[in-house]
Amino acid sequence: MSEPTQPQRSRRAQDLGLYSLARGRILLTTSNFPRWAGDSTTPFILNLAQDLQSLGWQVEVLAPHAPGAALHECLMGVSVNRYRYLWPETLETVCYQGGALVNLRRRPREYSKLPALVGAQSLAVVSRLLRGSYDLVHSHWLLPQGFVASLAAWPLAIPHVATVHGSDVFALRGSFLARCKRLALKGATAVTVNSSATQEAVRDLVPELPRLERIPMGVTERDPDQAAVADFRERHRRGKGPLLLLVGRIVEEKGIADLLRAVHLLAPRYPDLTAVIVGEGQESPAMQTLAQELGLSERVVFAGWVAADEIPSIMAAADIYVGPSRRGQDGTTEAQGLTFAEAMLAGTPVIATEIGGIVDTVRHEETGLLVDEQVPEQIAAAVERLVGEPNLAARLAVDARHMAQRRFTRQASADSFSNLFEGLLRGASAKVRSKPPRSRRSSCGSTGPESWRTARR
Numbered sequence: 001m002s003e004p005t006q007p008q009r010s011r012r013a014q015d016l017g018l019y020s021l022a023r024g025r026i027l028l029t030t031s032n033f034p035r036w037a038g039d040s041t042t043p044f045i046l047n048l049a050q051d052l053q054s055l056g057w058q059v060e061v062l063a064p065h066a067p068g069a070a071l072h073e074c075l076m077g078v079s080v081n082r083y084r085y086l087w088p089e090t091l092e093t094v095c096y097q098g099g100a101l102v103n104l105r106r107r108p109r110e111y112s113k114l115p116a117l118v119g120a121q122s123l124a125v126v127s128r129l130l131r132g133s134y135d136l137v138h139s140h141w142l143l144p145q146g147f148v149a150s151l152a153a154w155p156l157a158i159p160h161v162a163t164v165h166g167s168d169v170f171a172l173r174g175s176f177l178a179r180c181k182r183l184a185l186k187g188a189t190a191v192t193v194n195s196s197a198t199q200e201a202v203r204d205l206v207p208e209l210p211r212l213e214r215i216p217m218g219v220t221e222r223d224p225d226q227a228a229v230a231d232f233r234e235r236h237r238r239g240k241g242p243l244l245l246l247v248g249r250i251v252e253e254k255g256i257a258d259l260l261r262a263v264h265l266l267a268p269r270y271p272d273l274t275a276v277i278v279g280e281g282q283e284s285p286a287m288q289t290l291a292q293e294l295g296l297s298e299r300v301v302f303a304g305w306v307a308a309d310e311i312p313s314i315m316a317a318a319d320i321y322v323g324p325s326r327r328g329q330d331g332t333t334e335a336q337g338l339t340f341a342e343a344m345l346a347g348t349p350v351i352a353t354e355i356g357g358i359v360d361t362v363r364h365e366e367t368g369l370l371v372d373e374q375v376p377e378q379i380a381a382a383v384e385r386l387v388g389e390p391n392l393a394a395r396l397a398v399d400a401r402h403m404a405q406r407r408f409t410r411q412a413s414a415d416s417f418s419n420l421f422e423g424l425l426r427g428a429s430a431k432v433r434s435k436p437p438r439s440r441r442s443s444c445g446s447t448g449p450e451s452w453r454t455a456r457r
Helices: 006-015 043-054 100-106 108-132 142-156 175-187 196-205 226-236 256-266 284-293 308-317 338-345 376-388 390-407 410-431
Strands: 024-029 057-064 072-075 078-083 136-140 160-164 190-193 212-214 243-247 274-278 300-304 320-323 350-353 369-371
Touching (some): 024 043, 024 108, 024 142, 024 410, 043 057, 078 108, 142 160, 160 175, 160 196, 160 410, 175 196, 190 196, 196 212, 243 308, 256 274, 274 308, 308 338, 320 338, 320 376, 338 350, 338 390, 369 376, 376 390
Parallel strands (some): 057 078, 160 190, 190 212, 243 274, 243 320, 274 300, 320 350, 350 369
């Protein structure tokens, strides 16, 4: 029998609940995380935690509590601890449901709760670092997680990796918040960004950082269920089509109004055209009203949220994926756009707006078609082009799939983060200590039923 590989050793150790072979123990702090099994809130953070564990890391997540969520649980093989910041729990509404920025913009009264949120997070992070024997802190979003982690980890000589997702640097403007962001960035041992747009915004804040790396978040590479593909097309595709698709939160930044107006422009030429919008959000009622006003009730389907494992089949069922993202009023823009990579992996041609980090994934006439934001006429013209030039659509889909497989899978993302963490711990060991990484028995056991290594098949 051949000698097991390192990932096999790590998985075996996790399945036994033993971490003597673990690469290190990570405290992952975030303000957005699935609140329970099946929740659609930022699944990519949970995916990353699972994938790091499959590579031999011990990951424990610290997130704010939400109404109905458990304070402590093992979620898909990941140990999760949630801190309370207001009582009763019905008041804990700053985070989740579209994210803190969206909630603050729509409900300004949520600003009054921020001191409680930041204070509770600070206490939770400090107390866990003092008694938890962590090797590394990995914060997601600069405010407040990166800021708090930089202040807490530095005096304890624990490496801190701050991951910037985009909204945290594009929005939250003002001199005070800018100073907080700079402190978070300068206090981190390393900073990662998910796109060229995010990287540029970080460099505008702090031009010289000792370690700044671009590591995109990854998506699950899974073969679509052909029966599910056929069922989705049978339910939603009419006649000769085409069937358009958008997956995401129904908020201003996703540009759903522009897609609806493009469908209205296309309807006379394509009487069988249908658009399916998968997702929910604060703008759902307004967008459904707009669809009715444009006479699109029979052409546009608001499907709500679907389970994550259904997304590859839904993506494969569409003729064209359309992501007409736009800049938000507070400066927020699409920092990466994971759904574009998901559509590419499913082999579906993509139309997107030329903003933010989307251009890292969608390259005009190479891996998709780019249009200007808030110009429905250009979206309609791009749809007409892909329908009228099937060879172009097929070439774009093939080239995009190959690119996404190289750069935007969960495996690629987890490997990059793991390599970064290992390098930082080697440096910390050389400077501060000679003992091996801290570890202890996990409170959670194995990594759950499906990581990227099993999902890829």
